[in-house]
Amino acid sequence: MGGLTTGEKVTIAVLLLIPVVFYIVYPAYNYASPELLGVPFFYWFQTLWLAISAVLFTVAAVIWERGLSREGKR
Amino acid sequence: MLGLAGWVTFWAFFAVFVFLGFYGARWRRGNLNLLHEWALAGRRLGIALAWFLIGADLYTAYTFVAVPSLLFAKGAYAFFAVPYVALTIAIAMLLMTILWDRSRERGYITAADFVQDQFNSVTLALLVALTGIVAELPYIALQIDGMRAVLEVMMAGMSSATTVSEVALVVAFIILAAFTYTSGLRGSALGAVLKDVLIWLGVISLIVIVPLSINGGFSTAFSIAAQHKLPTGVETLKPVFLAAYESTFIGSALALYLYPHAVNGSLSAESRKALRYSTALLPIYGIGLALLALLGILVYGSPSALKLLSEFPASERACWRYLPWPPPPFRPGSLAWCSWAYSSGAWCPPP
Numbered sequence: 001m002g003g004l005t006t007g008e009k010v011t012i013a014v015l016l017l018i019p020v021v022f023y024i025v026y027p028a029y030n031y032a033s034p035e036l037l038g039v040p041f042f043y044w045f046q047t048l049w050l051a052i053s054a055v056l057f058t059v060a061a062v063i064w065e066r067g068l069s070r071e072g073k074r
Numbered sequence: 075m076l077g078l079a080g081w082v083t084f085w086a087f088f089a090v091f092v093f094l095g096f097y098g099a100r101w102r103r104g105n106l107n108l109l110h111e112w113a114l115a116g117r118r119l120g121i122a123l124a125w126f127l128i129g130a131d132l133y134t135a136y137t138f139v140a141v142p143s144l145l146f147a148k149g150a151y152a153f154f155a156v157p158y159v160a161l162t163i164a165i166a167m168l169l170m171t172i173l174w175d176r177s178r179e180r181g182y183i184t185a186a187d188f189v190q191d192q193f194n195s196v197t198l199a200l201l202v203a204l205t206g207i208v209a210e211l212p213y214i215a216l217q218i219d220g221m222r223a224v225l226e227v228m229m230a231g232m233s234s235a236t237t238v239s240e241v242a243l244v245v246a247f248i249i250l251a252a253f254t255y256t257s258g259l260r261g262s263a264l265g266a267v268l269k270d271v272l273i274w275l276g277v278i279s280l281i282v283i284v285p286l287s288i289n290g291g292f293s294t295a296f297s298i299a300a301q302h303k304l305p306t307g308v309e310t311l312k313p314v315f316l317a318a319y320e321s322t323f324i325g326s327a328l329a330l331y332l333y334p335h336a337v338n339g340s341l342s343a344e345s346r347k348a349l350r351y352s353t354a355l356l357p358i359y360g361i362g363l364a365l366l367a368l369l370g371i372l373v374y375g376s377p378s379a380l381k382l383l384s385e386f387p388a389s390e391r392a393c394w395r396y397l398p399w400p401p402p403p404f405r406p407g408s409l410a411w412c413s414w415a416y417s418s419g420a421w422c423p424p425p
Contacts, residue, residue: 023157032309038292040309046156047364050357053160057354
């Protein structure tokens with residue numbers, strides 16, 4: 001983790017935590033409607049958040065790797 | 075149950091899979107007498123291969139059998155498998171790249187190597203290694219059990235199906251052991267690519283074809299499922315199961331990367347960067363898992379599928395034994411959850 005600025009570390013931590021907080025704050029998705037193609041909100045919204053997680057994690061990975069390569073580490 | 079076309083397809087893919095497993099020994103050739111060449115494929119897997127290999131770990135009997143059948147029998151609670159993926163990956167993003175860095179620097183191959191060096195204790199390393207081995211045993215057992223379930227459905231209606239499936243299991247296990255012995259992780263990585271292509275094809279075609287074949291699609295399936303009053307809820311999770319839902323996915327997420335095969339897959343990445351990016355993209359794999367889980371509800375929309383299911387004993391349909399955990403003493407999750415699982419009969423008594 002050395003080599004990253006504090007701003008980068010905080011950004012990475014926030015990006016990784018967003019999905020975790022979303023899934024733990026359970027009332028956020030425990031609804032039946034609106035439905036998507038007949039699938040209740042509970043199911044499709046949680047699934048959609050997997051895609052959102054992948055985007056957030058990838059952004060975190062880019063920031064992380066850039067920070068480290070700037071420092072001249074591998 | 076399978077027609078001629080089904081059997082031909084099955085055997086063709088089986089042959090390709092076995093070939094790939096053994097071909098692995100020659101692929102990106104390295105000296106397989108060196109432990110890191112055998113166990114970590116020479117640490118040469120790029121973003122795509124590492125993604126395939128680690129992603130394939132998420133797709134086991136658990137994905138195809140346990141999660142859909144749990145949703146079918148117990149309802150919304152089974153969807154804990156979705157947040158489980160996201161949480162697991164968040165943890166892996168943080169920890170596995172650090173472990174990768176250290177391992178490359180100091181030549182670690184397993185978690186036990188790391189522990190021995192870090193804490194300077196052979197005893198602790200030995201305990202970690204033994205725990206890993208013991209934890210994999212039920213994991214492997216449930217893969218075999220899941221395969222048995224699949225074989226039974228494939229051969230439903232045949233006479234002597236039980237004997238044939240037992241023999242098939244033994245043969246499958248011997249082949250697997252043989253190519254792992256000769257090819258190491260290379261065999262598994264190549265097999266994982268084929269497996270993943272088949273999985274994605276399967277998931278996408280099932281999730282398109284099945285709802286289309288049901289009059290009214292998902293709406294019909296969900297409303298029929300609702301009439302069955304599944305214990306944890308159908309369209310939403312019953313609030314009383316909140317603690318169970320969250321403690322299950324948090325506990326499972328903390329556990330997954332403790333398994334030796336997950337550590338091993340991560341350490342085989344060619345660079346820290348490749349590992350970081352492939353890990354970041356892993357939640358996409360979970361989408362397929364979520365779609366497969368929904369098949370547990372779609373079953374209710376198909377009278378012929380329900381009829382087929384009714385030919386199997388109820389205890390076969392949703393079993394905790396397929397879930398990817400160590401045995402009960404090591405099991406994460408709250409006491410309340412365990413007692414609920416037990417009392418609701420979700421726990422399968424030994425046969």
